Amino acid sequence: PLLQAAGLMPPRVLIIAGSDSGGGAGLQADLKSCTVLGAFGTTAVTALTAQNSRGVQGILPISIDFLKQQLESVLSDLGTDVVKTGMLATADIVKAVASSLQELAPGKMLVVDPVMVSTSGHTLLQEDAIQCVKEQLFPLATLITPNLPEASLLLGRSISSVPEMEQAVRDLAAMGPRWVLLKGGHLKEGAEEAIDILCDGQESIAFKSAMIPTTHSHGTGCTLASSIAALLARGLEVPEAVQEAKDFVSGAIACSAKLALGSGPQGPMN
Ligand code: PLP
Numbered sequence: 001p002l003l004q005a006a007g008l009m010p011p012r013v014l015i016i017a018g019s020d021s022g023g024g025a026g027l028q029a030d031l032k033s034c035t036v037l038g039a040f041g042t043t044a045v046t047a048l049t050a051q052n053s054r055g056v057q058g059i060l061p062i063s064i065d066f067l068k069q070q071l072e073s074v075l076s077d078l079g080t081d082v083v084k085t086g087m088l089a090t091a092d093i094v095k096a097v098a099s100s101l102q103e104l105a106p107g108k109m110l111v112v113d114p115v116m117v118s119t120s121g122h123t124l125l126q127e128d129a130i131q132c133v134k135e136q137l138f139p140l141a142t143l144i145t146p147n148l149p150e151a152s153l154l155l156g157r158s159i160s161s162v163p164e165m166e167q168a169v170r171d172l173a174a175m176g177p178r179w180v181l182l183k184g185g186h187l188k189e190g191a192e193e194a195i196d197i198l199c200d201g202q203e204s205i206a207f208k209s210a211m212i213p214t215t216h217s218h219g220t221g222c223t224l225a226s227s228i229a230a231l232l233a234r235g236l237e238v239p240e241a242v243q244e245a246k247d248f249v250s251g252a253i254a255c256s257a258k259l260a261l262g263s264g265p266q267g268p269m270n
Contacts, residue, residue, distance in 0.1 A: 010038075010039065010040040011038065011039040011040065011081055011082075011230065011233035011234045011235075012039065012040050012041075012042065012078065012079060012080045012081045012082070012233060013030075013034050013039045013040070013041050013042070013080065013081070013082050013083075013084055013226065013229045013230055013233050014041075014042050014043075014044065014071075014074055014075070014080035014082070014083045014084070014105070015027050015030040015031065015034070015041050015042065015043045015044070015084050015086070015226060015229075016043075016044045016046060016071070016083065016084065016085045016086070016088075016097055017030055017043070017045070017046060017084070017085065017086030017087055017222070018045070018046050018047040018048070018049055018059075018086060018087030018088075018089065018115075018124065019045055019047070019048045019049060020049055020051045020219070021048075021049060021050055021051050021052070022051045022052040022053055022218075022262065024053065024218045024219040025051075025118075025218055025219035025221075025222045026049065026051075026086060026087060026219075026222060027043050027045065027086065029219040029222040029223045029226065030043075030084060030086065030222055030223075030225075030226035031043065031226075032223075033222075033223050033226040033227045033230060033248075034226055034229070034230045036248075037227055037230040037231060037234070037248065038230065038234060039082075039229075039230035039233045039234060041226075041230075042074045042078055042080065043070070043074075044067060044070035044071045044074060045062055045067070045070065046061065046062055046067060046086075046087060046088055046089055046093050046097075047059055047060060047061045047062060047087055047089040047093075048060045048062070049087075052262055052264065053218070053261060053262025053263060053264025054120070054262065054263060054264050055118070055120035055121075055122065055264075056118055056120060056122035056124075059089065059122070059124075061089045061090055061093060062093075064092055064093065064096045067093060067096055067097070068096055068100055071097075071100045071101075071104060072100075072104065075104040075105055076104075080105065080108060080233075081108070081109065081232075081233040082108065082109040082110070082111065082142075082229045082230075082232050082233040083101060083105055083108050083109070083110045083111070083229075084110075084111045084112075084113070084225055084226050084229040085097060085110070085111070085112050085113065085137065086113050086115050086222055086225065086226075087115045087124045087125070088115070088125055088129065088133070089124065089125060089126065089129075090125075090126050090129055091126065091128050091129035091131075091132045093129075094129050094132040094133050094136060094137060095132055095136060097137065098132075098136035098137050098140065099136075101140060102140065109142045109229075109232050109233075110137075110140050110141045110142050110143075111141070111142060111143050111144075111145065111225050111226075111228055111229040111232070112133075112137055112138065112141040112143070112144045112145070112177070113144075113145045113221055113222065113224075113225035114133055114144060114145075114146050114150050114154065115150075115221065115222075116130070116149070116150050116153055117149065119217065119218060130153060130154065133154075134154060134175050138172075138175045138176045138177050139175070139176030139177070140176075141176070141177035141178065142177070142178050142179060142232070142238070143177060143178065143179040143180070143181060143228065143238055144172065144177045144179075144180055144181070145181045145183065145221070145224065145225045145228070146172065146180075146181075146182060146183070147182075147183040147185065147186060147221060148165075148182070148183070148184060148185075148186040148187060149186060151168050151172060151182055154172065154175075155168060155171055155172070160187070161187075162184070162187075162195060162197075165182055165184055165187075165195070165197050166197065166204060168182055169182045169197050169198075169199035169204055170199060170201065170204075173199055173200065173201035174201070178200065178238075179198060179199065179200050179238050180197075180198070180199050180201075181196060181197070181198045181228075181242055182196065182197045182198075182199075183196045183221070183224075184196055184197065185211070185217075191211050192210065192211055193208050193209070193210060193211055194208070194209050194210075194211045195207070195208055196209075196242075196246070198238070198239060198242055200238075205239055207242065207243065207246055209246060209250055210250075212250065212253045212254055214253060214256060214257055216253070216256035216257055216259070217253065217256075218264070220249055220252070220253060223248075223249050223252065224245050224246065224249045227241075227244075227245035227248050227249065228241045228242055228245040231244050231245055
């Protein structure tokens with residue numbers, strides 16, 4: 001779609017996220033998803049990670065001034081239709097992102113993936129930053145996309161059933177985002193179906209999909225959120241963007257076990 005649009009402005013997504021040197025998650029996954037789905041991705045890097053298929057070996061947050069400089073450079077020239085946030089690392093970064101977006105991109109659609117801990121168990125958002133995400137970023141968001149462990153940390157309680165998910169989406173919506181997508185993939189080990197619930201604070205829509213048994217899920221959260229952002233930039237409404245992005249990610253998970261990349265989960269060295 002990008003190439004066909006010669007002379008036209010492509011749908012644009014500004015990705016504010018951490019770098020995954022292994023290329024599976026973070027801004028690398030975000031950029032690839034945007035490209036495949038026909039949007040032009042720009043980036044403001046929040047942190048570098050030294051990472052591979054086995055896990056995270058190191059994290060280096062970017063200075064606040066340089067993060068702001070990247071946002072200023074992109075937004076003062078290229079502009080954007082949608083902003084997507086991923087790994088934000090520290091409370092100071094969350095505060096800088098919230099204030100820069102209010103100043104430089106007021107009213108823009110914003111997809112917040114509240115990344116907190118990697119599947120491999122590494123902290124990607126410091127604990128004292130969680131409150132800042134709730135208070136400063138959620139009220140600006142068009143959509144937030146927590147998984148169950150993230151929603152539990154945000155709400156301070158465990159969520160272990162579909163009725164508890166229904167209550168959780170309402171409580172998360174009360175924190176200010178226009179929509180909440182609560183991803184239920186962690187609900188029951190061995191379940192045949194995964195349930196995600198999308199809620200605008202009043203009505204909720206359940207998305208059911210077959211659970212694909214795999215350990216190759218690294219980067220699926222980033223990919224889903226940035227796919228939704230790309231589809232919103234292309235003009236889809238939130239429920240349609242969520243459905244289409246879910247189909248895209250399900251297709252990627254179904255193919256993932258065939259990729260011989262790294263020795264990571266279930267690889268020859270594990
Ligand atoms: N690294 C970065 C930079 C990320 O943004 C994320 C998730 O958002 C991860 C790693 C973790 O990915 P996963 O939990 O899918 O392994």
